[in-house]
Amino acid sequence: MENKIRDIGKLAMAYLAxxxxxSIVLEQSFEFLFNVWMLPKGWRKGHGRNRHDKIGKDLCP
Structure with a gap:
């Protein structure tokens, strides 16, 4: 759960600056949440850190 909260925070920083x-109005928050809901299901899982010999990559929001 902590990772999901951290990732949503990164997305919010990238989206809302x-x-x-x-200072965030209600419409901006709804627009942000809609864009998060429209992300592909496996978006967070393409980091490549599931192997013991790979460092992986940081996904840009």
Missing amino acids: DVAVA
Whole structure:
């Protein structure tokens, strides 16, 4: 669960930029959540860290 929260935070920073949470209007938050829901199901799982000999790659939001 911690990884999912961290990934949503990274996506929010990339999507909404570095703004205060209080300055985000309701429509912006709904638009962000809609875009997150439209991500492919396996989006987070393409990092390649499932092998013991691979470092993997950092996925850009």
